[in-house]
Amino acid sequence: MKVKFWGTRGSIAAPGKDTILYGGNTSCLEIILESGRKILIDAGTGMRPLGEHYIATRATVDILLLMTHIHWDHVQGFAFFDPIFKPSSRIAVDGFPAAMKGLRVIFDNKMGDGFFPVRFEDLKAHIDYVGELSRHAVTIDNTRIDAIPLNHPQGALGFRFQEGKKRLVFITDNELVKDGPSGKGLDDYVRFCKEADVLIHDAQFTPEEIDHHRGWGHSDSASTLDLALKAHAKRLILFHHAPARKDADIAAIIERCGNVAAEGKHDIIVEAAKEGSEFTL
Numbered sequence: 001m002k003v004k005f006w007g008t009r010g011s012i013a014a015p016g017k018d019t020i021l022y023g024g025n026t027s028c029l030e031i032i033l034e035s036g037r038k039i040l041i042d043a044g045t046g047m048r049p050l051g052e053h054y055i056a057t058r059a060t061v062d063i064l065l066l067m068t069h070i071h072w073d074h075v076q077g078f079a080f081f082d083p084i085f086k087p088s089s090r091i092a093v094d095g096f097p098a099a100m101k102g103l104r105v106i107f108d109n110k111m112g113d114g115f116f117p118v119r120f121e122d123l124k125a126h127i128d129y130v131g132e133l134s135r136h137a138v139t140i141d142n143t144r145i146d147a148i149p150l151n152h153p154q155g156a157l158g159f160r161f162q163e164g165k166k167r168l169v170f171i172t173d174n175e176l177v178k179d180g181p182s183g184k185g186l187d188d189y190v191r192f193c194k195e196a197d198v199l200i201h202d203a204q205f206t207p208e209e210i211d212h213h214r215g216w217g218h219s220d221s222a223s224t225l226d227l228a229l230k231a232h233a234k235r236l237i238l239f240h241h242a243p244a245r246k247d248a249d250i251a252a253i254i255e256r257c258g259n260v261a262a263e264g265k266h267d268i269i270v271e272a273a274k275e276g277s278e279f280t281l
């Protein structure tokens with residue numbers, strides 16, 4: 001499978017000179033399976049340039065959109081994803097049970113008319129909610145997808161993709177604690193991430209910041225590295241960068257994680273998600 005980061009930031013888009021390297025757009029990933037099937041994770045603001053890319057390359061938009069949850073940094077890009085205005089587009093939505101509510105609310109907020117000039121019903125694309133992944137594993141072509149509940153206000157889901165021998169785990173908006181509100185704790189996440197070739201995980205905070213942000217539903221870089229090491233992940237990619245985190249700060253976090261891994265003689269690659277970057281596994 002091929003994975004591309006279209007949005008890596010958390011909480012709110014953060015464009016500007018300090019976020020050029022790691023990116024300012026919020027959560028959106030594109031996964032292309034060996035079969036060619038396209039799966040997107042999240043509809044953050046990174047979905048806007050992805051839509052422009054699809055239109056410019058005349059790509060067939062027949063996608064599965066997996067929603068981790070519906071906080072605004074994960075849905076805001078949907079209204080600006082140009083393929084929603086094309087009748088040839090097919091978007092199957094799965095993942096978080098309230099995913100459709102989150103995608104519709106920008107268009108149909110009855111409480112505050114005036115948020116957006118287009119109604120959801122005016123969209124030309126075929127948009128359907130599948131609603132399977134929160135209940136059981138799903139197999140798409142030769143790839144099995146599992147979901148796990150996350151420790152995050154109002155809940156969220158993480159996803160694991162198994163294509164042949166290759167394993168990718170994507171978990172954002174998750175606070176790594178022993179026993180969390182989702183009913184899942186660190187041991188459950190270690191099991192879920194076991195032997196991942198690539199683990200992408202929320203690391204919004206530094207170890208110094210996390211104590212002031214307990215209960216916010218995010219992790220710090222040290223806990224995230226600890227999870228990756230316990231799970232024997234081969235490669236860890238930190239995700240959901242704090243909006244105020246500058247490129248140089250993220251580079252320093254990576255260096256610090258790398259030093260901890262090296263001191264423990266752990267053979268793991270630690271990186272931070274970069275908008276526009278891609279990898280194949």
Ligand SMILES: [Zn+2]
Pocket residue numbers: 010011071073074173240
């Ligand atoms: Zn978020």
Ligand SMILES: [Zn+2]
Pocket residue numbers: 069071152173
């Ligand atoms: Zn969230």
